[in-house]
Amino acid sequence: MQELRDYLNQYASTLISDEEFEVIRRHFTPKKIRKKQYLLQEGEIGKHMAFVVKGAMRKYYIDEKGTENIVDLYIENWWAGDRESFVMFTPSIYHIDAWEDCELLLISREDTLKLCSQCRAFNELLLKLDERNNIAAQKRITSSISFTAEKRYEDFVGSHPYFVQRFPQHIIASYLGITKDTLSRVRKKTRQK
Amino acid sequence: MQELRDYLNQYASTLISDEEFEVIRRHFTPKKIRKKQYLLQEGEIGKHMAFVVKGAMRKYYIDEKGTENIVDLYIENWWAGDRESFVMFTPSIYHIDAWEDCELLLISREDTLKLCSQCRAFNELLLKLDERNNIAAQKRITSSISFTAEKRYEDFVGSHPYFVQRFPQHIIASYLGITKDTLSRVRKKTRQK
DNA sequence: ATATTTCATAGACATTTGTCGATGTTTTTT
DNA sequence: AAAAAACATCGACAAATGTCTATGAAATAT
Numbered sequence: 001m002q003e004l005r006d007y008l009n010q011y012a013s014t015l016i017s018d019e020e021f022e023v024i025r026r027h028f029t030p031k032k033i034r035k036k037q038y039l040l041q042e043g044e045i046g047k048h049m050a051f052v053v054k055g056a057m058r059k060y061y062i063d064e065k066g067t068e069n070i071v072d073l074y075i076e077n078w079w080a081g082d083r084e085s086f087v088m089f090t091p092s093i094y095h096i097d098a099w100e101d102c103e104l105l106l107i108s109r110e111d112t113l114k115l116c117s118q119c120r121a122f123n124e125l126l127l128k129l130d131e132r133n134n135i136a137a138q139k140r141i142t143s144s145i146s147f148t149a150e151k152r153y154e155d156f157v158g159s160h161p162y163f164v165q166r167f168p169q170h171i172i173a174s175y176l177g178i179t180k181d182t183l184s185r186v187r188k189k190t191r192q193k
Numbered sequence: 194m195q196e197l198r199d200y201l202n203q204y205a206s207t208l209i210s211d212e213e214f215e216v217i218r219r220h221f222t223p224k225k226i227r228k229k230q231y232l233l234q235e236g237e238i239g240k241h242m243a244f245v246v247k248g249a250m251r252k253y254y255i256d257e258k259g260t261e262n263i264v265d266l267y268i269e270n271w272w273a274g275d276r277e278s279f280v281m282f283t284p285s286i287y288h289i290d291a292w293e294d295c296e297l298l299l300i301s302r303e304d305t306l307k308l309c310s311q312c313r314a315f316n317e318l319l320l321k322l323d324e325r326n327n328i329a330a331q332k333r334i335t336s337s338i339s340f341t342a343e344k345r346y347e348d349f350v351g352s353h354p355y356f357v358q359r360f361p362q363h364i365i366a367s368y369l370g371i372t373k374d375t376l377s378r379v380r381k382k383t384r385q386k
Numbered sequence: 387a388t389a390t391t392t393c394a395t396a397g398a399c400a401t402t403t404g405t406c407g408a409t410g411t412t413t414t415t416t
Numbered sequence: 417a418a419a420a421a422a423c424a425t426c427g428a429c430a431a432a433t434g435t436c437t438a439t440g441a442a443a444t445a446t
Contacts, residue, residue, distance in 0.1 A: 061335065061339075063339065069335070069338070069339040071331070071334060071335050071338070071339075072331075083324065083327050083328050083331065084328045084331065084332075087324055087328065116320070123316070123320075126320060127309070127316075127319060127320065127323070130320070130323030130324065130326075130327060131276065131280055131323065133323075133327050133330075134276050134323060134326050134327060134330065135276050135277045135280065137326075137327065137330035137331070137334065138264070138265075138276065138277065138330070139277075140334055141264060141330065141333055141334060141337065142254065142262070142264050144334065144337045144338050144370065145262070145264070145337050145368075145369065145370025146254075146256065146262040146264075146370060148432080149432080149433075168392080168393060168394085169393075169394065170392095170393070170394085175338075176338065177337065177338025177339060178433075178434090179433075179434055179435080180393090180394075180395095181394095181395085181396090181433085181434070181435080181436095182432085182433055182434075183394095184394060184395055184396080185395090185396095185432095185433085187394095187395095188395080188396095341402080342402080342403075361422080361423060361424085362423080362424065363422090363423070363424080371403075371404090372403075372404055372405080373423090373424075373425095374403085374404070374405080374406095374424095374425085374426085375402085375403055375404070376424095377424060377425055377426080378403090378425090378426095380424095380425095381425080381426095387446100388445100388446080389444100389445080389446070390443100390444080390445070390446085391442105391443080391444070391445080392441105392442080392443070392444080393440105393441085393442075393443085394439105394440095394441085394442095395438100395439085395440090395441100396437100396438085396439085397436105397437095397438090398435100398436090398437095399434105399435085399436090400433105400434080400435070400436100401432105401433085401434070401435090402431105402432085402433075402434080403430105403431085403432075403433085404429105404430080404431070404432080405428105405429085405430070405431090406427105406428090406429090406430100407426105407427095407428100408425105408426085408427090409424105409425085409426080410423105410424095410425090410426105411422100411423080411424080411425100412421105412422080412423070412424095413420100413421080413422070413423085414419100414420080414421070414422080415418105415419080415420070415421080416417105416418085416419075416420085
């Protein structure tokens with residue numbers, strides 16, 4: 001759990017006390033899942049958000065052709081989950097599975113709301129997290145609607161170097177909204193410079 | 194200001210009292226801007242978020258070729274601003290200007306934080322708003338990295354019918370990350386069905 | 387150690403989307 | 417009312433990206 005505490009302290013405006021952390025800790029459930037296992041499957045309701053203590057995960061949906069379209073990637077200190085399903089209690093269109101063996105900390109919607117009203121630090125965390133997520137989402141949208149494949153990849157490598165080491169190219173290509181073949185071409189071109 | 198109050202009540206878990214609204218109201222500054230005027234220009238720090246009481250706005254950045262790339266559109270009851278610049282106090286890469294004459298309510302970063310800690314309803318609002326924004330952003334990302342131009346437009350018309358009436362096609366095309374010519378083709382194809 | 391699966395690259399070709407210049411219409415400005 | 421600007425569409429061509437099949441290397445499972 002120390003990982004979560006360190007993480008919270010990064011976001012809180014003041015250090016989290018032992019008692020405070022004890023309250024927070026009690027609302028999370030540890031869970032381990034092995035490579036290739038699902039945290040969430042299409043059609044299910046995403047009852048939990050998962051803090052990634054260790055491991056790597058991906059979120060994707062499967063289109064009419066049966067192709068996996070990766071929409072999110074997660075490693076340590078990221079939150080995995082389908083926010084829409086989690087908030088609205090609607091069936092998810094996404095799958096989330098483990099790309100590596102994972103250690104997670106789960107929290108339910110109910111406990112999120114409870115913690116949020118009970119614990120100042122947690123409320124703050126959520127606000128800042130969403131803020132950060134929104135900023136990141138805006139950047140990703142800007143990039144995906146107006147950059148070429150080449151620039152998108154450059155950008156990605158620059159801002160997420162760790163992801164490049166943890167996931168193979170065809171996964172990253174899909175995350176960027178291009179095919180593995182196009183990514184391969186882009187990399188070749190870059191190499192020649 | 195009634196517009197803001199109605200809006201807040203949609204999000205608050207309980208109706209907002211007169212005193213409470215008075216506190217909130219005091220933190221906002223009304224501002225009118227005419228068509229084509231800027232709310233924010235590239236290089237400036239986005240010191241305010243703007244609640245759109247009336248009118249229509251767009252947010253875009255200008256690339257090396259001098260092309261405007263629309264990244265966001267706003268009409269009544271939307272929040273306009275560059276969140277990154279607003280939160281981090283960094284110069285914005287975006288322009289935000291009025292597409293129609295606008296009535297806005299501005300709030301500064303400082304006042305946002307103040308209100309947030311003073312007023313339960315406002316804190317709740319921010320949480321829910323960010324939540325909704327994140328969900329919408331996820332959808333837009335999913336759409337822009339994995340749908341064709343045709344499906345993206347269909348999707349857009351379905352979820353934002355009002356925008357279609359307020360903005361010309363070349364603006365919407367840019368928002369979707371395609372050219373006006375491609376959108377014109379897509380529409381022609383759809384018409385023939 | 388061997389067999390199997392996953393991964394990255396390549397080339398040929400198809401499809402989608404972008405670019406550009408032209409045209410006619412509508413809207414706005416003067 | 418006339419002139420100017422903004423808008424939507426079109427066609428021809430170019431560029432970017434997708435599709436598919438094949439190949440060899442690397443990683444993983446048996």
